[in-house]
Amino acid sequence: MNLIQKEYTDPAEKRKDFWFGVVLWVGLNVLAFPICSFLVSIGLSSVATGLDSSDTSNTLISIAGVALGLLPLLINIGLIVYFAFTRRQVALGMLAAFGAALLLTLCLGILFAVACLGIIGAYNGG
Amino acid sequence: MSPVPILFDVFGVPVYSHGFFLLLGLLAGLAWLIVESRRRHWPKEEVIPITLAAFVGGMIGAKASIVFFNGFEYAPVVLSMAGMFDPRVGPGSIVGGVAGAYMAGYIASKAIGKAGCACDAFAPAMALATAIGRVGCFLVFEDGLGKPTTLPWGVPLPGADYLVHPAPLYDMAFNLAWFGILLALRDHKWMQNGNLLKLGIGGYAFFRFFVEFVRNNQVLAFGLTGQQVVSALMFLAVAAYFATKSRPQSTFSSVMQ
Numbered sequence: 271m272n273l274i275q276k277e278y279t280d281p282a283e284k285r286k287d288f289w290f291g292v293v294l295w296v297g298l299n300v301l302a303f304p305i306c307s308f309l310v311s312i313g314l315s316s317v318a319t320g321l322d323s324s325d326t327s328n329t330l331i332s333i334a335g336v337a338l339g340l341l342p343l344l345i346n347i348g349l350i351v352y353f354a355f356t357r358r359q360v361a362l363g364m365l366a367a368f369g370a371a372l373l374l375t376l377c378l379g380i381l382f383a384v385a386c387l388g389i390i391g392a393y394n395g396g
Numbered sequence: 397m398s399p400v401p402i403l404f405d406v407f408g409v410p411v412y413s414h415g416f417f418l419l420l421g422l423l424a425g426l427a428w429l430i431v432e433s434r435r436r437h438w439p440k441e442e443v444i445p446i447t448l449a450a451f452v453g454g455m456i457g458a459k460a461s462i463v464f465f466n467g468f469e470y471a472p473v474v475l476s477m478a479g480m481f482d483p484r485v486g487p488g489s490i491v492g493g494v495a496g497a498y499m500a501g502y503i504a505s506k507a508i509g510k511a512g513c514a515c516d517a518f519a520p521a522m523a524l525a526t527a528i529g530r531v532g533c534f535l536v537f538e539d540g541l542g543k544p545t546t547l548p549w550g551v552p553l554p555g556a557d558y559l560v561h562p563a564p565l566y567d568m569a570f571n572l573a574w575f576g577i578l579l580a581l582r583d584h585k586w587m588q589n590g591n592l593l594k595l596g597i598g599g600y601a602f603f604r605f606f607v608e609f610v611r612n613n614q615v616l617a618f619g620l621t622g623q624q625v626v627s628a629l630m631f632l633a634v635a636a637y638f639a640t641k642s643r644p645q646s647t648f649s650s651v652m653q
Contacts, residue, residue, distance in 0.1 A: 275509075299477060303477060332472075335472065336468075336471045336472055336475065339471075339472055339475060339476040339478075340471075340475045340476070342476070342477045343456070343475060343476065343477055343480070346477070347456070350452075351503060351507075354503065354504065354507035355507050358445075358507060358508065361445075361507070362444075362445055362448070365445065365448040365449060365452055366448060368452045369448045369451050369452050371481060372451070372452065372455050372480070372481070373451075375480075375481045375482070375483050376415070376418060376419050376422065376483075376487075377419060378415075378483035379412070379414070379415030379418065379419065379483040379487075380411050380412055380415035380416045380419055381409065381410070381411070381412065381415070381483070382412060382415065382483045382484045383401055383412055383414075383484070384412065384414045384415060384483075384484060384485070384486045384487075384536075
């Protein structure tokens with residue numbers, strides 16, 4: 271695939287693409303993905319109730335759940351990398367929004383007891 | 397000796413040790429990166445995207461690597477966007493974070509069309525951030541600190557009648573010393589164009605491989621933990637890189653001219 275990098279000649283154009291990236295990231299992660307994952311979880315639970323409770327069915331359902339949970343992260347990474355090589359300022363906007371949200375999470379982390387890995391494992395049945 | 401999960405209170409609101417030192421370490425690393433970037437006259441058009449990419453890539457890598465290090469049962473938490481932004485979930489593994497940050501920084505640097513690598517500014521910053529962050533790991537007795545020991549500096553665990561290795565303090569001490577060594581080497585003619593960063597990563601990987609023997613991480617195969625496998629691969633990659641380089645890179649002063 272031959273990706274062509276957009277050349278920015280105007281600072282206003284750069285700003286527009288940057289803010290487009292920010293809005294795109296927020297739109298995807300605050301609106302689209304939570305709605306999709308809610309719908310998918312409803313779909314998965316209705317599938318799960320229709321299946322027998324064998325280990326194979328449970329494993330398949332859990333793998334499907336993890337794969338669907340992973341999808342938003344992969345779409346985020348894919349879009350950032352794609353825009354990095356086509357419209358750099360959009361990628362920068364998405365990265366800035368992602369980075370700001372992660373930094374906010376780290377700041378909130380000082381107000382919460384962080385669960386160690388053993389606790390997370392037990393919480394998930396591991 | 398007991399763990400200190402809460403460092404202090406602010407108007408009755410507890411401030412937790414782990415999160416506090418993690419954030420402090422990252423901010424100190426960022427501050428050092430800014431100072432070093434200015435010293436190297438690294439333009440902000442390059443510093444900002446590469447740093448942002450490295451930060452986001454590092455955070456994703458740190459969490460995602462937990463699936464490899466600890467098992468698939470962690471996947472629903474560490475491989476989801478919800479888990480990524482849950483402040484109650486631990487930040488993940490430094491080894492995975494370093495690998496993720498390096499890959500993301502490399503992609504960003506290619507995307508902005510940078511020919512050489514000015515990423516050496518990251519090397520001491522990473523060591524400093526890790527050294528500070530490890531104080532929090534020690535205060536909360538993360539992962540039970542380390543394996544039992546009879547050495548005089550062993551630390552008593554509550555409820556246990558034996559002493560354990562204070563593994564986070566080993567990490568902190570190494571990273572402080574490594575920070576000093578990287579600072580001393582930063583203008584060396586062989587340590588330019590990305591070589592200082594590679595040395596920084598290789599050195600930490602070498603140390604981490606050995607310190608894992610006194611930590612409580614899960615054994616993956618051949619008596620080695622996942623962190624040891626990745627550290628060994630990182631160290632070998634860096635060693636192979638330096639072994640195949642026969643000539644020194646251009647000096648920092650000549651790059652600046």
